[in-house]
Amino acid sequence: MLDRSSQPSSPSHIPMDALSEVLQDFRLSGVNYGRCELRHPWSIEFPQQPLLRFHFVGQGPCWIHTEAQGWQELRDGDLVLLPQGIGHRLASAPDVVGSSLEGCQVTKLGGNVCEVIRQGTGATSTLFCGSMSLGSCALNPLITLMPPIIKGCDVAGNDPVVGPLLTAMTVEAAQPQMGSATILSRMADLLTARLIRCWVNCNGASTTGWLAAIRDPHIGRALAAMHRDPGHNWTLGSLAGVAGQSRSIFAERFSAVLGEGAARYLARLRMQLARELLGQNGLSVAEVATRLGYDSEASFARAFKRITNVSPGIVRRTIPGRIDMNFGF
CATH class of the missing domain: 2.60.120.10 (Jelly Rolls)
Structure with a gap:
C-alpha cells in the first residue's frame, strides 16, 4: 500500500537517465x-x-x-x-x-x-x-504505445x-x-x-503518457525506482524523495503526466508482474505476494482481483508455465 508517510531514500544512486535504466531491463x-x-x-x-x-x-x-x-x-x-x-x-x-x-x-x-x-x-x-x-513486464507500457x-x-x-x-x-x-x-x-x-x-x-515529443513520464527528470527517476524494485514498500514520501520533489508537487505532476496516481500505477505494475510470475514462473500465490511486498496472501489476492477482475489462483491454474507457440503458426 502506498501511503503518505515519508521514508528515507537515497536518490544519489538513481541515474538521471531513467529511460536508459528501464531499457537495461530490455532482454x-x-x-x-x-x-x-x-x-x-x-x-x-x-x-x-x-x-x-x-x-x-x-x-x-x-x-x-x-x-x-x-x-x-x-x-x-x-x-x-x-x-x-x-x-x-x-x-x-x-x-x-x-x-x-x-x-x-x-x-x-x-x-x-x-x-x-x-x-x-x-x-x-x-x-x-x-x-x-520480453525479459520483464516492465516494458509492457512501452510495447503498448x-x-x-x-x-x-x-x-x-x-x-x-x-x-x-x-x-x-x-x-x-x-x-x-x-x-x-x-x-x-x-x-x-x-x-x-x-x-x-x-x-x-x-517518438519522444509528447508531453503526456509513459514515454513523457520516463523522460521527465523527476517523475522518470521515481518510475525507474518502481520498475527496478516493485516489491519495495514505496510510499508517496519515499517516491517524492527519489524524484527530488515535495510530496504535493510530485503527486500533482505524476497524475498530470500519466493520468493516474502513483499508487494506482504501482499497483498495476505489481499485478502485471504477478501474472508473469504466476503463469510462466509457476510460483505459488503466497510466494508472489511476498515477492511483491504484500503482508499476506489475502491482501495480495484482494488487490489482484480488484485490478485484474480475476483471482490469482485462477490465473495460476489457467496460464501454462511453458510457452510453446508451435513456431507461432
Missing part, C-alpha cells in the same frame, strides 16, 4: 525461430499471440496482411516487427487464399530453431521468422546499424551454412532490440 528471449523456404503459391495465417513476432524476407515474393493496413509488399532484405503480436497473414501474393502450412515439412534443427519447407515449382520465398518474449507493425527499412535511416544488419541477414539467409540458423536468430534479436530503441528515440 529479448527468443521463444522460437524458423527458416522457411516456401514455393509459390503459399499463404500462412498467424494468429494473435502475447509475444513479439518478426519476419525477415531474405528473398521474395512476400506480402503481409493486417486488418488495419491491408496488404503490404515486403521487399528482399526487409524485416517487419509486430510488437503486440497481432494476427496477420503472409503470402506469396495477395490473391493466394487458404493455409499452406499443412503442406509444409517442418524439421527441428535443434534448440528452438526449425526449418519449414514447402515443395513446388513456383518461385521460392526465403524467410526467417520467429517469436520473442508502439505501432502494430514496424518495418526495418522505414527506420534504417535513423540507425546506421540497421541497414548493414539487414544486409548481413540477407547474405546469411541466401547461403545457409553450418550454424546459419543460430546466427540468424542472434541477428534477429539484435535487430529487434535496435528497432524498438530507434522507435523510442524518434
Whole structure:
C-alpha cells in the first residue's frame, strides 16, 4: 500500500537517465525461430499471440496482411516487427487464399530453431521468422504505445546499424551454412532490440503518457525506482524523495503526466508482474505476494482481483508455465 508517510531514500544512486535504466531491463528471449523456404503459391495465417513476432524476407515474393493496413509488399532484405503480436497473414501474393502450412515439412534443427519447407515449382520465398518474449513486464507500457507493425527499412535511416544488419541477414539467409540458423536468430534479436530503441528515440515529443513520464527528470527517476524494485514498500514520501520533489508537487505532476496516481500505477505494475510470475514462473500465490511486498496472501489476492477482475489462483491454474507457440503458426 502506498501511503503518505515519508521514508528515507537515497536518490544519489538513481541515474538521471531513467529511460536508459528501464531499457537495461530490455532482454529479448527468443521463444522460437524458423527458416522457411516456401514455393509459390503459399499463404500462412498467424494468429494473435502475447509475444513479439518478426519476419525477415531474405528473398521474395512476400506480402503481409493486417486488418488495419491491408496488404503490404515486403521487399528482399526487409524485416517487419509486430510488437503486440497481432494476427496477420503472409503470402506469396495477395490473391493466394487458404493455409499452406499443412503442406509444409517442418524439421527441428535443434534448440528452438526449425526449418519449414514447402515443395513446388513456383518461385521460392526465403524467410526467417520467429517469436520473442520480453525479459520483464516492465516494458509492457512501452510495447503498448508502439505501432502494430514496424518495418526495418522505414527506420534504417535513423540507425546506421540497421541497414548493414539487414544486409548481413540477407547474405546469411541466401547461403545457409553450418550454424546459419543460430546466427540468424542472434541477428534477429539484435535487430529487434535496435528497432524498438530507434522507435523510442524518434517518438519522444509528447508531453503526456509513459514515454513523457520516463523522460521527465523527476517523475522518470521515481518510475525507474518502481520498475527496478516493485516489491519495495514505496510510499508517496519515499517516491517524492527519489524524484527530488515535495510530496504535493510530485503527486500533482505524476497524475498530470500519466493520468493516474502513483499508487494506482504501482499497483498495476505489481499485478502485471504477478501474472508473469504466476503463469510462466509457476510460483505459488503466497510466494508472489511476498515477492511483491504484500503482508499476506489475502491482501495480495484482494488487490489482484480488484485490478485484474480475476483471482490469482485462477490465473495460476489457467496460464501454462511453458510457452510453446508451435513456431507461432
